[in-house]
Amino acid sequence: MDKNYYELLGLQRSASTDEIKKSYRKLVRKYHPDVSKEADAADKMQQINLAYETLTDAAKRSDYDQMLDHPQGFAGGSAGGAGNQYQYYRGQEGTGQQFTEEDLRRHFGQGFGSTGAGGFGGFEDLFGQFGAGFGGTRAQGGYQQGNYQQDYRGEDQHASIEVDVRVAYEGATQQLTLQMPVINASGQQEIQRKTLQVKIPKGMKPGQQIRLSGQGQAGFNGGQNGDLYIEIQYRNTEQLRVEGGDVYLTVPVAPWEAALGETIQVSTPAGVVDVKLPEGLQSGRQLRLKGKGIPAKQPGNLYLILQVVLPPANSDAAKALYRQMAESMAFNPRA
Template sequence: MAENYYQTLGVDRHASAEEIKKSYRKLARKYHPDVSKEADAEEKMQAINVAYDTLNNPEKKAEYDQMLDNPQGFAGFGQGAQGQGGFDGAHFYRQSTGGGEHADFSGFEDLFGRFGAGFGGSGSRRQQQSFQGEDQHAKIEVDLDVAYTGTTQQITLQIPTYNAHGEPEIQRKTLQVKIPKGMKEGQQIRLSGQGQAGINGGKAGDLYIEIQYKEDKRLYVEGADVYTTIDVSPWEAALGGQVEVNTPAGRLQINLPANAKNGQQLRLKGKGIPNSKEAGNLYLIINIVLPTAQNDQQKQAYQQLAQAFNAYNPRA
């Protein structure tokens, strides 16, 4: 039993228009006569083009689906490419053009005109058909500091592509990527023409690089807001005052409130990730660090502290 157009393109009947297009482009790279080594490349390319020309057209596709669901209703079309007493592709094109008796095979003529007279033409020079390369996607990890300052970073990627013979291969590519400040996690940088190469002079696809921040147990990001942990001593937490801390926004002087608690957050407005509209906020999460008593003097200091707070019971 001859395969139908969906089988020719290797897609399911419920495939989306984008899935049909993607499969067609992949097969076209493999079987295009100008690059393919297959003995029957021209014949296969012709079948692929006919299938795509039908399934890519909503009206033709609807008629074709109706034919598949009711094959006996099309028996009068004669014996054709789809088998004995089945559907003849030539008649399908004649029916779908709406041109009556003078429309015979016009669909095929238009189709092959686009892909060159070499597909069944007599003595005419084949016009080369170009195919645009697929877009590619990659992810890179950067330090959060880059979001504040921007940078130019050299990256090396391994990109899946097709060679001149339509065979899949991995291409190693080193690029200089300019990362502007204000980039949020998940945003993409588009590098025009750096995706999969085109075929027969076709335009190359684009490369989209998604930005991700390196994991850091002391900070996390929500949109343009940045949360980071700062360490303070017990006396700094108790007495408050100015302290200097390292943050993704740089080294900052902050006013620590008296009697600050562990886990308490201090908001620094506009010190989050900068952007063209409004910068995010920087939240400092207080972490009170207890020093270890390593000598008699330090132990005595803790004893004096215990006496000063003899009425305090943290487990009460």
């Protein structure tokens, strides 16, 4: 043989299955009939597919290695030429049975999938892992009379955006610019910028996704485009954070408001609310406003984390008041 299957794939005989698949994907990008500019691309692709089908099947690869280890048992032309004759000798030298290339195909594998000789069955495994626009859904079709008819749905794409918590209560339309991998006319991967207007409905919890039909990677050979899934996350701050459907808001409180249990006005993502404080509350206490969290079908709660804040002693009058309070109130917070 002019080139054995390992040489066709540019590999050593010790190559692992992962290395075989990696080399196969690289060669497909070069010789696929729909993108290759090589004159013999279709014939080359048939040889590569036969090599791939043989070497990724453990039993077939073992048989093939036996054939390579005992070349005296085989005679004839190259593995790639149609109509070549091979003679496998049995018993005494010089006597044996003639095999055509089609016989070898039947023994080592069609190399062309379920559509029979001439098809490109190996591509289903390839496109399931390619990750560059050739999505995993296989459509009807086959390789017939030298024209590759099979189409593939484009891969779904995923992106995540971070928005203000108010969007959970009001909804919004967000402009989103993505950099997405595409396959150009030469079969090579390149990055393309895409700008979309994404409508975010109110009531979405962090981690939920918006599906944009047909906005994923382009289909291959006329196949449908994949979808784009946008995951929503909310921007947390020191004062405001979201956990599931619940919202936590830190609210500063004056010492006398906390001590006397006054009613205060609080601006929340759900709007302005009046809150009656319990008397003598301490920093860190939480008040629950039921159903005031993210307004989903089952709304979350809004938790107010009350933080007592002392007025600054930045003037003589303020310092005098603090001294007066220290003298008139016997209070040791460390007791």
